[in-house]
Amino acid sequence: MSVRNLNLLHPRDQIIMIINRIYKKGLTTTSGGNLSIMDESGDMWVTPSGVDKGSLKPEDIMCVKADGTIVGPHKPSMEYPFHKAIYVERPDIKSVVHAHPPALVAFSIVRQIPNTNVIPQVKYVCGPIGYAKYFIPGSNELGNSISDQFKKGFDSVIMENHGAVVGGKDIIKAYERFETLEFACRTLINSKIIGEPKFLTEEQIYSFNNQIPTDHPKMADVEYTSDEKEIRQQIKGMVRRACDQGLMMSSYGTISVRWKGNDFLITPTDATRWDIQAKDIVQIKEGKCEAGKVPSRSTWLHQKIYEMHPEINAIILTQPEYLMAYGVVHKKLDVRTIPESWIFLQDMENVPFGSHFTGNETIPGKISTANPGIIIENDSVLMTGGSLLQAFDRLEVAEFSAKSLVMGTSLGDFAPMNDEEIDELRRAFF
Structure with a gap:
């Protein structure tokens, strides 16, 4: 069932949907982590203790009722007391996610809080990060340590020598926050391998949020032709593929495809990416969008590139x-690693944060056949193609190249292809 029908899903089914996603993305282990939902009657639904996270079924989910009665075939997670403590302190939170993904654990064992000013989207989704002192798992002391952080207003908390816990108004928002925080930590760790991360000021983040258009011109009539419907399906399929491949997160990612002339279709804003449906895609025609929909915040940039x-x-x-690691350290990605990388990308420039703001034509001016992709520092990666498949293929190649370079840094100095070898590739393939 689609997450847009979340209110029609029983809490146990919601938990199964998200724990499956967390486990398949490698964000928890068979035995690690726990999820819960507080329903409208004050009953808490929570994952069980000692049951394989990779094979949980709805009937395995436990219920801790408002009066303390426990219902279900197993024991509830031994850490459910800290979930309960969070709900007591923060009635606005209706779901809690806790797990031990590698990057978040790395921060917890060096006892550091990730700086969310690394990328605006991270700051927007996660907010400031709290820090809970270590106490034995399942103890009241741990519950108090964590709930005190939520009481202070934090929605995301690093648990010292343990992992992380996040809350949200529903389980989808909690998961998005959890996934985004792990992404931020991975990006920061990878960036430390190749250089030193650069952070945005509060003024830069404010400028970013302030320049995003909030009112797009609306078209009076919308035409849904066969080819337009086909593009919707292409975008839907590729967004899900990007999420599965780790190239896109629940909380961020935009795809657009030219329709006819300079008209195009683009993903909406503030939508869970892995659940996007064909009907959610927004048509942009003569600079106007479908009524009742909000297109991506980057619509102006896409429009200008197509023009x-x-x-x-x-x-x-x-x-x-891995590409964002280069964007965070403001370091150029050397695509002369292997022939495929250079053939697909040729070059990949960095542009400063702010180059993607509405009205700035820096990126459209730099994109070319020999420079199909751009790294926008402290923000994102933009990739283009003659087709959606070509753009996606180039993105995959760029990310694999970045990953190889990050990994190779620990092995020694790079030996990229030399100018003579590049000229040979140019003669053979262009």
Whole structure:
């Protein structure tokens, strides 16, 4: 069932949907982590203790009723007391996610709080991060340590030598916060391997949020032709593929495809990416969008690229963790690693944060056949193509290249292809 029908899903089914996603993305182990939902009657639904997270079924989910009665075939998670303590302190929170993903654990064992000013989206989704002192799992002391942080207003908390816990108004928002926080930690760790991360000021983040258009012109009549419907399906399928491949997160990622002339279709804003449906896609025609929908915040940038580059028919804007490491340290990605990387990308420039703001034509001016992708520092990666598949393929190649370079840093000095080898590739493939 679609997450847009979340209110029609029983809490136990919601938990199964999200724990499956967490486990398949490698964000928890068979035995680690726990999820809960507080329903409208004051009953808490929570994952069981000692049951394989990779094979949980709805009937395995336990219920701790408002009067303390426990219902279900297992024991509830031994850490359910801290979930309960959070709900007591924060009635606005209706779901809690706790697990031990590698990057968040790394921060917890060095006892550091990740700086969410690394990327605006991270700051927007996660907010400031709390820090809970260590106490033995399942203890009242741990519950008090964590709930005190939530009482202070934090929605995301690093648990010292343990992991992290986040809350949300529903389980989807809690999961998005959890996934985004782990992405931020991975990006920061990878960036430390290749350099030193640069952070945004509060003024830069304010400027970013302030320049995003909030009122798009609306079209009076909408035409849904066969080819337009086909593009919707292409975008829907590729968004899900990008999420599965780790190239896009629940909380961030935009895909657009040219329809006819300079008209195009684009993903909406503030939508859970892995659940996007064909009907959610927004048509942009003559600079106007469908009524009742809010297109991506980057719609202006896509429009300008299509207008300036008739050879481009698809654009992807997203945040893959290894490419973003280069974006965070403001370091150029050397695509001369292997022949495929250079053939697909040729070059990949960095542009400063702010180059993607509405009205700034820096990125459309730099995009070319020999420079199909751009790293926007402290923000995202933009990739273009003559087709959606080509843009996606280039994005995958770029991320794999970045990953190889990050990994290779610990092995020694790089030996990229030399100018003679590049010229040979140019003669053979262009």
